[in-house]
Amino acid sequence: MEFIVDNIDKTMEIGFNIGKLSREGDIICLIGDLGTGKTHITKGIALGLGITENITSPTFNIVNEYDGRHRLYHFDVYRVNDPDEISAIGFDEYIFGNGVSVIEWANYIEDLIPKEHIEITIDKLPEMDDNYRKIQVNFWGKRYDYIKEIKL
Amino acid sequence: MKILSLDSSSTCSTCSILEDNRLLGEIIYNDKKQHSIILLSQIDSLLENLNLDIDNIDAFVVSEGPGSFTGLRIGLATTKGLAQGLNKPIVGVSTLDCLAYNIAFFDGIICPIMDALRDNVYTSLYKFTGETLERTKDYMAIHIDELIQILKENCETKVCFVGDATSKFKEKLSKNFPNSYFAPAHLNIARASSLGQLGIKKLLNGEQDNLLTFSPIYLRKSQAEREYENKMRMVPNE
Numbered sequence: 142m143e144f145i146v147d148n149i150d151k152t153m154e155i156g157f158n159i160g161k162l163s164r165e166g167d168i169i170c171l172i173g174d175l176g177t178g179k180t181h182i183t184k185g186i187a188l189g190l191g192i193t194e195n196i197t198s199p200t201f202n203i204v205n206e207y208d209g210r211h212r213l214y215h216f217d218v219y220r221v222n223d224p225d226e227i228s229a230i231g232f233d234e235y236i237f238g239n240g241v242s243v244i245e246w247a248n249y250i251e252d253l254i255p256k257e258h259i260e261i262t263i264d265k266l267p268e269m270d271d272n273y274r275k276i277q278v279n280f281w282g283k284r285y286d287y288i289k290e291i292k293l
Numbered sequence: 294m295k296i297l298s299l300d301s302s303s304t305c306s307t308c309s310i311l312e313d314n315r316l317l318g319e320i321i322y323n324d325k326k327q328h329s330i331i332l333l334s335q336i337d338s339l340l341e342n343l344n345l346d347i348d349n350i351d352a353f354v355v356s357e358g359p360g361s362f363t364g365l366r367i368g369l370a371t372t373k374g375l376a377q378g379l380n381k382p383i384v385g386v387s388t389l390d391c392l393a394y395n396i397a398f399f400d401g402i403i404c405p406i407m408d409a410l411r412d413n414v415y416t417s418l419y420k421f422t423g424e425t426l427e428r429t430k431d432y433m434a435i436h437i438d439e440l441i442q443i444l445k446e447n448c449e450t451k452v453c454f455v456g457d458a459t460s461k462f463k464e465k466l467s468k469n470f471p472n473s474y475f476a477p478a479h480l481n482i483a484r485a486s487s488l489g490q491l492g493i494k495k496l497l498n499g500e501q502d503n504l505l506t507f508s509p510i511y512l513r514k515s516q517a518e519r520e521y522e523n524k525m526r527m528v529p530n531e
Contacts, residue, residue, distance in 0.1 A: 231361065233409075239325075
């Protein structure tokens, strides 16, 4: 599934639509360069989960937790050099726990991502405009069939 | 000698007070992981209902793992804080030993299995010789299929499984081992009283852990094993 968006609000809306349908134990991986809007997708997902708290990127603390319709575990593994490092914080207990896990820079810890997950890839489209983004949403596993309902 | 023991390595949050060979009290909650919320109040109500003060405790016993990373850290931090404040000895006991000890005097192999996620278990093998519990394998974090292989090579007659992973793998295990037994609910959890008794044995042997250097045994899978799992990935749905 692919979306072309031309502003941050639309990026957030995609996140919101996913967050509204997310269920306990969902794992959502975000892949994209700095400044593509990974955290904005996450802000949207949080809103969709009914979280009103301000979402900030957990670049330094690796994971932030929020309470909503489901708990949200927001990871940013940009600073992780070795998958072992993130294993050591009890990563599995989060992602196999009772919340929705959103993982920015998930491609850095590919080995640790379970087979079944949602993958959102964001690319800039410099040939169009600085604000344009291509957002691709793929999923592995039947539990994520709800992604097919996402519209913008 | 009065000891306070606690185990927060799994969903089960449990603490007990033993006086030599007598169990004075034990509290067990086995609902959801909320150790940081309930563990201290469990200790508090145990002491209060036994009319004891924390000063009356002579030593502390805590689960040293394996198990939930967060749970282990909560257990160790709590116990270390109490032991340091009171200047009393602390000793760690493996949760796997504790689970095996629940099945005292079973005349086959005792195999504790704790859920390590991704179809992995924390495990080891034990047997009783008289009244003594003996561990016959290293502590391991392995895939359930690997454990089945190991057991097939080592299994003489019968095997008893105990621990929180039994619920996940009972069907698979009983199919592979017709002569298998599964611990009943009241023995299927890491109990602080079981941990405490093993701790007292260690303390009487003069063993104790260094408050400053004592850290949990997390037991993690190797990078190689994770890479293998990575190869087994699926293809996208669309």
